[in-house]
Amino acid sequence: MPSLAEARCITVEDYLAGEVVSPIKHEYVAGEVFAMAGATDEHVTIAGNVFAMLRGHVRGGPCRVYMADMKLRVERAQAFFYPDVFVTCDAADAGEPTAKQRAKVVIEVLSESSEGYDRGGKFAAYRQLPSLEEYVLIDSRVRSVEVFRRHPEGWVLQPVPEDGRLELLSLGFACGLDAVYEDVTFPTAVGGTEALPPGP
Numbered sequence: 018m019p020s021l022a023e024a025r026c027i028t029v030e031d032y033l034a035g036e037v038v039s040p041i042k043h044e045y046v047a048g049e050v051f052a053m054a055g056a057t058d059e060h061v062t063i064a065g066n067v068f069a070m071l072r073g074h075v076r077g078g079p080c081r082v083y084m085a086d087m088k089l090r091v092e093r094a095q096a097f098f099y100p101d102v103f104v105t106c107d108a109a110d111a112g113e114p115t116a117k118q119r120a121k122v123v124i125e126v127l128s129e130s131s132e133g134y135d136r137g138g139k140f141a142a143y144r145q146l147p148s149l150e151e152y153v154l155i156d157s158r159v160r161s162v163e164v165f166r167r168h169p170e171g172w173v174l175q176p177v178p179e180d181g182r183l184e185l186l187s188l189g190f191a192c193g194l195d196a197v198y199e200d201v202t203f204p205t206a207v208g209g210t211e212a213l214p215p216g217p
Contacts, residue, residue, distance in 0.1 A: 032097065033115070042086070045097040046142070053099060059157040059201050060126045064101040066199050067124055067155070071104060074190050080106040080121070088116035089123070094142035101126045104188060107148065119148040121187050127156045140165070144172065150187040160198060 026048040027035070035050075036043060042053040056064075068084045075082060083089075084102045091098065097116060100123045107119035123143055125135045135154060143149055152165040152172075162177040166186070177183055177194065184191045 029095070029097075036088075036115075042099055044099060045095075046138075047095045054130060056126075057128065057157060059203070060101075060128055062199075062201050063126050063155055063157055063197060064124075066197055068102050070192055070196060071102065071188070071190065074188065075104065075106075078106075079108065080104055080188065081111065083117065089120055090116045090118045091142045091145055092118065093145040096142050098139065098142070100124065105148070118146075120146060121148055122151045122153065122185055123149060124153040124155065127154055127158070129158070132156075151185055153183070153185070155197060157201075158203065160194060160203075162194060162197065 027050055028048070029045070032043070032045045032050055043050045044053060045051075064084055068082055071082045082102065082104050083100075085099060087099070087103075088097045089100050089103055090096070100120070102124040103117070103120045104122040105117050105120050107121075110117040110119050120143075125131070125139070127135055140152060143152055150167050154163045154165075156162070160179055162183055164175045164177060164183070164185075165172050166175060179194065182191045182193050183197055
């Protein structure tokens with residue numbers, strides 16, 4: 018999640034040059050730069066699980082899966098983001114070494130600090146990507162997954178039941194939520210932890 022207190026106005030060129038040498042990552046929106054906060058164990062584990070499954074699913078085809086360190090440019094919003102996981106299947110993106118522009122699927126892992134932004138301003142920017150077909154929000158605090166799909170009449174939310182399967186229709190992919198949350202341990206209300214059963 019960006020830290021709004023770190024915002025300062027710079028050009029796209031200065032932002033890109035700064036990211037090459039910066040020890041921390043920043044997102045960029047319309048001239049403002051936001052430092053990225055660190056992630057929890059749950060957050061990183063979920064993103065890694067999804068990346069691994071999608072990487073295996075698209076192997077040998079035209080699609081590529083990226084996570085964490087690859088920028089996604091939303092030109093219409095004058096923005097650069099670092100999605101937790103995203104998939105692009107456009108050959109034009111293959112030749113772009115530092116920022117892709119044609120994501121088909123974007124996945125963000127929600128945390129206390131990022132949820133409002135991921136649901137609000139960031140999703141509004143992502144919707145300006147003509148290539149985007151599905152936007153997925155995976156909660157890192159509880160077992161909850163939501164899929165937003167682009168339809169001719171607009172974006173439609175399709176929550177995934179706790180015992181259901183995450184389906185990405187644009188990629189022909191599906192998996193159970195046990196696999197999404199494999200090795201994730203949630204804090205309990207009394208300060209202990211609750212381990213999820215191992216995924217398949």
